[in-house]
Amino acid sequence: MKSEVLCLGELLIDFVSVDADHSLIDSSGFHKAPGGAPANVAAGLAKLGRRAGFIGKVGQDPFGEYLKQVLEQAGVDVSGMAYDAESRTTLSFVANRSTGERDCMFYRNPGADLQLTPEDLDEAAFAESLIFHFGSVSLAGEPARTATLHGLELAKRHGLLVSYDPNLRLNLWDSESRAREEIRAVFRHADVVKISEEEMTFITGYNTLEESALDILNQGPRLVVVTRGEEGCYYTDGQVSGSFPGHPTNVVETTGAGDAFVAGLLAKLLERRARTGQFELAVDDELVEAIRFANASGALATTKVGAIPAMPAHADVQRLLEGMTG
Secondary structure (H helix, E strand, O other), X not given: OOOOEEEEOOOEEEEEEOOOOOOOOOOOOEEEEEEOXXXXXXXHHHHOOOOEEEEEEEEOOHHHHHHHXXXXXXXXXXXXXXXEOOOOOOEXXXXXXXXXXXXXXXXXXXXXXXXXXXXXXXXXXXXXXXXXXXXXXXXXXXXXXXXXXXXXXXXXXXXXXXXXXXXXXXXXXXXXXXXXHHHHHOHHHOOEXXXXXXXXXXXXXXOOHHHHXXXXXXXXXXXXXXXXXXXXXXXXXXXXXXXXXXXXXXXXXXXXXXXXXXXXXXXXXXXXXXXXXXXXXXXXXXXXXXXXXXXXXXXXXXXXXXXXXXXXXXXXXXXXXXXXXX
């Protein structure tokens, strides 16, 4: 299967607390859920009817086998997945708060996802794709960092649109200064950046949406979207800016919301490209509608436990949007 979108990065197990508004210390138990931001995006795209492939590494263990099965069942092309016989599949323990904040702890010392190498990447897959999506977690250690940069090189070589989600997880980095430096260094390779409001101040050094987005745009991207949890999102191309409010939903868990947002946005960009023959990133009425769709996708992903299981279908997103306008 030729993939329209290649998503590179971590694939892991999220163990999500079964207790609302409890810390990891006070949680009485955890629900096993497949996750990992780039993998979530791939599953979200497949759920929306697009062809997505995942590139990453898991351990040669029961969790790794389980994750491969989950992606296959979601309709994701897993030909770019590899197993590592020496490292275990990465685990994450998550406790959610009603405020949208999360306690998160990773078991990754190192995890199999960090063992991805440049040799694991198939250039032919890039030559046949349209979009390359990645996050910053794979930049936190070697050899995955070099593999990620190689993926960016292949994406540029073959003219792919590059989508980047900084996805800040400070406890995976050896220092805050290195995290900021590495995360910022790849902005110049991206065309589209989705960043959360919680991440933007640390990464950009600015406190306002406008200043943070402009800082990112000045490094090369053509479109920046800041997700704001229950407050919705802000978007700008440097010339035209706007925002959408959040959708009132019965929030169960927020882990995959940002990834569902990215999947929704990329799906709409692909739809438009199929008609026009090119990706349009200047903010106009149609792009605004694409961001509106993405905003609704992100909201729906908060209504179920687990990131991949919570990715919404196209009809569900449309139903939510029609309910808002009807």
